[in-house]
Amino acid sequence: MELLEFARGPGLAIALALFAIGTVWRLAGIFRRPVKPDYSEPRSTALAAGALRAIVTRMWHPRNFRSRTLVGTLNAYGYHVGLAIVFFGFAPHIAFVERLTGLAWPAAPAWLFAVAVALTFIGLFYALMVRLTSPVLRLLSNFDDWASWAITIAPMVTGMAVIMLPIEQGYPASPASPVPVAIHLLSFELLIAWLPFSKLAHAFLVFVSRGYTGAAFARKGADL
Amino acid sequence: MSAPANDHPLDLESPRFSIEKPAARYDKQGERPDAERLVAAQRAFGRDFGRAAAAYMESCIHCGNCAEACHFYLTTGDPKYTPIWKLEPFKQAYKREAGPFAWVYRALGLKRAVTVEQLEAWQELVYDSCTMCGRCTQICPMGIDIAGLVGLARHAMFEAGLVPHELWAVAERAEREGSPLGATPKVLSERLEWLADDYEVEIPVDQPEAEVLATFSSIEIMKYPESLVATAKVLNRSGYTWTVSTRGYEATNFGMLSGNVAWQRSMSLKLIEAAIACKAKILVLPECGHAYSALRWQGANMLGRPLPFRVLHISEFLAESLRSGRLKVRPLAMAAAFHDPCQISRRGGATSAPREVLAALGVELRETKDAGARNFCCGGGGGVVTIHRADPLRHKAFEIKMAQLDATGAELALTSCANCRQTFDDGRAHFGWRREMGSLLELVAGQLAD
Numbered sequence: 001m002e003l004l005e006f007a008r009g010p011g012l013a014i015a016l017a018l019f020a021i022g023t024v025w026r027l028a029g030i031f032r033r034p035v036k037p038d039y040s041e042p043r044s045t046a047l048a049a050g051a052l053r054a055i056v057t058r059m060w061h062p063r064n065f066r067s068r069t070l071v072g073t074l075n076a077y078g079y080h081v082g083l084a085i086v087f088f089g090f091a092p093h094i095a096f097v098e099r100l101t102g103l104a105w106p107a108a109p110a111w112l113f114a115v116a117v118a119l120t121f122i123g124l125f126y127a128l129m130v131r132l133t134s135p136v137l138r139l140l141s142n143f144d145d146w147a148s149w150a151i152t153i154a155p156m157v158t159g160m161a162v163i164m165l166p167i168e169q170g171y172p173a174s175p176a177s178p179v180p181v182a183i184h185l186l187s188f189e190l191l192i193a194w195l196p197f198s199k200l201a202h203a204f205l206v207f208v209s210r211g212y213t214g215a216a217f218a219r220k221g222a223d224l
Numbered sequence: 225m226s227a228p229a230n231d232h233p234l235d236l237e238s239p240r241f242s243i244e245k246p247a248a249r250y251d252k253q254g255e256r257p258d259a260e261r262l263v264a265a266q267r268a269f270g271r272d273f274g275r276a277a278a279a280y281m282e283s284c285i286h287c288g289n290c291a292e293a294c295h296f297y298l299t300t301g302d303p304k305y306t307p308i309w310k311l312e313p314f315k316q317a318y319k320r321e322a323g324p325f326a327w328v329y330r331a332l333g334l335k336r337a338v339t340v341e342q343l344e345a346w347q348e349l350v351y352d353s354c355t356m357c358g359r360c361t362q363i364c365p366m367g368i369d370i371a372g373l374v375g376l377a378r379h380a381m382f383e384a385g386l387v388p389h390e391l392w393a394v395a396e397r398a399e400r401e402g403s404p405l406g407a408t409p410k411v412l413s414e415r416l417e418w419l420a421d422d423y424e425v426e427i428p429v430d431q432p433e434a435e436v437l438a439t440f441s442s443i444e445i446m447k448y449p450e451s452l453v454a455t456a457k458v459l460n461r462s463g464y465t466w467t468v469s470t471r472g473y474e475a476t477n478f479g480m481l482s483g484n485v486a487w488q489r490s491m492s493l494k495l496i497e498a499a500i501a502c503k504a505k506i507l508v509l510p511e512c513g514h515a516y517s518a519l520r521w522q523g524a525n526m527l528g529r530p531l532p533f534r535v536l537h538i539s540e541f542l543a544e545s546l547r548s549g550r551l552k553v554r555p556l557a558m559a560a561a562f563h564d565p566c567q568i569s570r571r572g573g574a575t576s577a578p579r580e581v582l583a584a585l586g587v588e589l590r591e592t593k594d595a596g597a598r599n600f601c602c603g604g605g606g607g608v609v610t611i612h613r614a615d616p617l618r619h620k621a622f623e624i625k626m627a628q629l630d631a632t633g634a635e636l637a638l639t640s641c642a643n644c645r646q647t648f649d650d651g652r653a654h655f656g657w658r659r660e661m662g663s664l665l666e667l668v669a670g671q672l673a674d
Contacts, residue, residue: 029324030282033275039524041534043573058367061289064598065363068292073365076287135303136288145286197325202285202366209283210367212276220521221573223597224362 004175004182007189015189022196023204030208043221050218051211057224058210072130079123085116086156117156124153144199151187151194158184232393234406240650241405241447242610243393249613251347253385253392258340265343265384266321269314272376273322280368281318284308290360290370295600295621296353307360307370310349313338314377343386350377351388352614357566357601371571374606378483387482390610395482398442398491404478407445409470415445416452416468423453426460431467437504437533438468439475439495441512443642451511451642454669458542459508461672462550472498475515476643480522481607492519492526499533506534508541511665513565513605513641516572537568538665539640543580553671555586561634562589563625563648563661564599565641578640578664585671590632600624602639604647615654622651629659640664 044050061069087093089108098104108116128149131137162177162184175181195201217224235244273281291297291306303309320326320335329335358371381387387395394404401408407415413429420427428434438459444451459466472494479487496519499507509515520535536544545551562578569575575596582589594600603621608614625648629637637659639645648661 026282026324030275030278033273033278035275036525039528039530040521041524041530054367058365061365062362062598064594065289065292069289069363072287072289076365134288136291136297136306137286139303139309140286140288140306142286199285202283205279205283206366208279212279213361213367213369216276216369217573220571222570223573223575224367 002178002182004178004185007182007185011186011189015193018193019196022193023201026196026201027204027208038219040219042219044218047215047218050216050224051214054210054214054217054224055207058214075123075126078119079127082116082118082120082123083152083156085112086120086159089113089116117160120156121153124149124156148194148198148200151191151198152200154187155184155191158187232390232397234397236405236446238650239653240604240609240646241443242612243390245612246389249389250392251386251389252344253387256385261340261343261384261386262338265338265380265386266317268380268383269317269376270322272379273318276369277373277376278318278322280366280370280373281315281323283366283368284315285366287365289363289365290368293359293363295357295359295603295624296617299620299623300617304349305353307354307374308368310346310354311370311373311377313342313346314373314380316342340384340386343381343384347381347386347388348614350374350381351391351606352608352611353617355566355601355603355605355608356571357605358571359566359598359601362570362598375480375483378481379485380483382483388611388613390612391478391482391607394607394610395478395484395487398474398476398478399484399487402494403442403445403474404476405442405446407440407442407474409473412440412445412468412473413470415449419449419453420456425453425456427452427456428465428467430470431465431502433465434467434502435464435505436462436466437472437495437499437502437507438466439473439507439510439515440468441476441510441515441642442474443476443512443646444510447646448642448663450666451663454663454666455508455510455538457669457672458538458545458551458665462541462545464506464550467502469498469502471501472496475510475512475519477515477518478607480518481514488518488522489526492523495519496523496527496531499531504533506536506541507531509535509537511538511640511642511645511663513567513572513643516565516574517567520572537572537574537577537640539568539577539581540574542665542668543577543584546581546584551668552673553585553668554673556667556671557586558636559588559590559632559634560636560638561592561629561632562595562664563592563602563629563637563639563644564596565639565644566599566601566605568640569599570597578638581664581668582638585668587636588634590634592628592632594628600628602644602647602651604643604650609643609647609650618647619651619654622647622655626651626655626657626659636662636667638662638664638667 091107161180232243290308294307297305317338320329354374356371360370398404416427477491479491516537524531603618645661
């Protein structure tokens with residue numbers, strides 16, 4: 001079996017299965033834990049609204065902390081938005097999704113894609129630099145942090161190798177250079193397989209943790 | 225190992241009330257093999273780990289933002305005071321023993337088992353350098369309630385017998401005598417009698433029935449007795465029938481602060497049973513921050529059912545009584561800055577009550593740079609003020625408070641927590657600071673009008 005054939009077939013299936021199983025397993029690990037009843041008299045019973053409010057408002061840092069967290073927050077937004085545009089806005093990626101799901105949408109203009117690529121690389125390297133130099137982050141960092149960084153940037157790096165090749169629109173069955181495409185696809189598969197088992201799971205855990213705190217604070221009528 | 229309880233004499237002469245500075249520290253209680261301590265800690269940890277705590281343990285992205293909210297980190301720059309780092313052995317234990325991939329971590333040896341040495345090393349981080357003020361919760365992009373997790377970690381530390389000497393001693397005294405600072409029922413009765421005579425104020429005690437049960441903090445009873453008088457004046461003027469009960473009057477809960485759930489429950493139940501016995505409709509909590517957390521938000525859970533009475537912090541009672549016209553006050557043409565006790569405001573949701581009271585007094589409120597739910601802790605909450613070895617760190621954190629209050633230029637500085645007040649008294653003495661922290665309750669009592 002050719003490498004590209006493996007990446008498009010069993011490799012992708014295994015990665016998607018790991019992603020699904022890992023996500024379900026990790027969430028189940030949380031939701032199987034008991035919930036103690038809270039008999040205190042609530043100041044508000046709008047707990048779902050509190051959870052939703054926390055999920056939305058925590059997307060931006062509170063004013064009092066802005067001077068200390070603005071650069072980090074902007075940088076995080078830079079590479080998160082950049083990654084989203086790169087994944088969802090590039091024509092070959094849309095063709096890849098269309099082949100799997102039948103869903104398609106217009107591609108981002110070339111200039112926006114170029115900006116997104118730049119933002120993502122700059123943001124990820126800035127994040128790495130801060131993690132390497134900040135005493136707080138050096139203390140907190142473990143294997144998950146370093147591996148997650150490397151696994152996140154890997155599809156960007158391998159994607160650059162593919163994009164150096166003559167651009168082929170769509171998702172050709174037999175690309176002119178199958179090996180770089182296969183490596184790019186495998187690096188993406190590694191990312192989605194790794195995601196639920198690592199800190200990258202914040203992609204879905206963020207709703208759970210923010211939601212619980214938002215509901216608890218709403219119950220007390222406390223600002224969050 | 226633990227020393228006998230009578231080896232911990234109280235120090236009631238210093239600006240900060242605690243036990244005397246121990247000549248030899250006993251930060252490891254009891255005589256047990258380390259393996260037993262670990263099992264006990266593990267059991268407590270497992271028992272506590274509900275759904276929300278598990279979600280929090282899974283969610284940290286190691287961004288380090290929480291450090292930027294912590295007064296201990298901000299004033300020292302020491303990364304070990306990063307709030308989430310204070311939970312590191314507990315995260316390690318969770319991931320190895322209870323998390324969704326615990327079996328993988330164990331099978332592949334990816335997480336080492338937590339050791340007693342580790343927990344001992346973390347004692348300073350879980351107790352001395354965390355007031356559980358919850359400012360870190362406000363900054364966390366994942367919304368992790370780090371302060372709540374530290375409270376759970378303390379349960380495990382207590383079960384392992386790894387509580388700082390002073391905090392263990394005052395908690396044990398509170399459980400044994402009914403008060404951490406020697407305010408036994410006999411002492412309380414004598415004080416109330418003396419105060420009633422000296423201040424010519426009626427203080428009903430042990431009435432069979434009353435609409436309101438008044439409770440106190442032992443810091444008020446022993447250090448700020450004018451607060452007891454102020455409580456009596458306010459309640460007498462409110463028109464409610466009220467009483468103090470010698471069965472349940474001590475609102476501080478060092479069971480909760482030290483991490484002993486059984487003691488926390490027995491301390492809460494004394495108040496609850498006293499309120500039920502006199503058929504109170506309202507239990508008024510004193511100017512004490514953690515008392516509010518302990519009874520208002522955790523009291524019913526200690527009982528195992530909803531409380532048959534309302535629990536109000538005294539600032540809420542004042543605001544409600546001023547709003548309803550039960551209390552009237554003479555205006556006071558002054559400017560004041562207000563220090564929000566973390567457990568009442570940020571963690572308790574009663575941020576507006578003191579502001580409503582100050583507005584009723586006509587006081588010009590000059591907010592500090594960070595106020596209300598974003599307020600900086602005084603540094604003495606969570607039992608930290610009792611721990612002598614934490615004094616240098618606490619004093620560093622206090623520098624933020626002095627700078628922010630001075631910047632307001634207000635004549636008055638007020639708060640609604642006796643523990644904050646004594647932390648301010650201690651900081652004032654240490655730094656030779658000119659400003660005195662006053663009581664909101666005492667201010668209102670002095671301005672009562674017909």
